[in-house]
Amino acid sequence: MAELAALWIVRHGESTANVAAAHAESTGAELIGLSHRDADVPLSPTGEDQARATGRWLAGLPPHRRPDVAVVSPYLRAVRTAELALDGTGVPVSRDERLRDRELGILDGLTAHGVRARFPDxxxxxxxxxxxxYRPPGGEAWTDVALRLRALLGDLRRDHEGERVLLFGHDALVFMLRYLVEGLTEEELMALTRQHVIANCSITGWSADDTGRLTLDVFNDIGHLHRQGARPTREDEVHAEPV
Incomplete structure (x- = not known):
């Protein structure tokens, strides 16, 4: 199978919805109280700082390790993260709707408490x-996300064989790429979701080994944010989907 030389995914920087969701969850509210549709949620000032710090990490990579292309979720928070991180790099950028966040259907905008209170069934x-x-009415199961990412990976391997590809997306995509790239089982994937919260502007990446197979180099890493003086989002502030 054709393979990439390297693959990274960066979760978007902290968004205004992350901030609102953390507050709603901590206060026991049922609704997050978003003023934008999910696709239009912007970065917070902290998120913009995190994206710029990610750009400084990219600039510090040796030339033979820098990405050849970037592919970005069309959601505003991911687009803006990519714009700030890639500013001045000259890396070609395209958008792909298969990198959008998982759709939650009727549960969109609800906290975990809100789901239990309003939709107990x-x-x-x-x-x-x-x-x-589990697929919420009008939304996606994790398996649905896997299907669109599997198709995207096939296209990347065909169109960018031997190249280094950088993705900008969302927390669920980080987990699902590990599932697909590494051939994890459902049980292994779910264990990861229990053990980790994907941090804003964290880096997860794989590189080709001697056999050409992608192997994990780094997972959910935010060391670059500390080194570049950007405030990482605390784990209790990182919005995880309610289901």
């Missing part, structure tokens, strides 16, 4: 089916 169905296969 859905909360029970999610518990019965499990996180991997």
């Amino acid at each position: 859905e909360a029970a169905r999610r518990t019965r089916l499990g996180k991997f296969y």
Whole structure:
């Protein structure tokens, strides 16, 4: 199979919805209270600082390790993260809707408490089916995200064989890329989701080994934010989806 030389994914910087969701969850509210549709949520000032720090990390890579191309989720928070991080690099950028965030359907904009309070039958169905296969009405299961990412990976391998590709996207995509690239089982993937919260502007990456197979180099790393003086988002402030 044709393979990439390297693949990275950067989660977008802290967004205004991350801030609102953390506050809503901490106060026991049912609604996050967003003023934008999900696709139009902007970065917070902290998120913009994180994106610029990611750009300084990119600039510090040796030439043979820098990305050849970048592919970005069309959602504003990811687009803006990419714009700030890639400013002045000359890296070609394209957008791909297959990198959008997981769609939550009728549960969009609700906290975990809000889901239990307003849709108890859905909360029970999610518990019965499990996180991997549960699909909220009007939304996507994790398996749906896997299908679109599997197609994207196929296109990247065909169109960018031997190149280094940088993706900008969302927390669920980081987990699902590990599932796809590394051939994880459902159980292994779900264990990862219990153990880790994907940080804003974290870096996850793989590079080709001697056999040409992509192997994990770094996961959910935010060391560059500390080194570049940007404030990492605390784990309790990172919005995780309610289901």
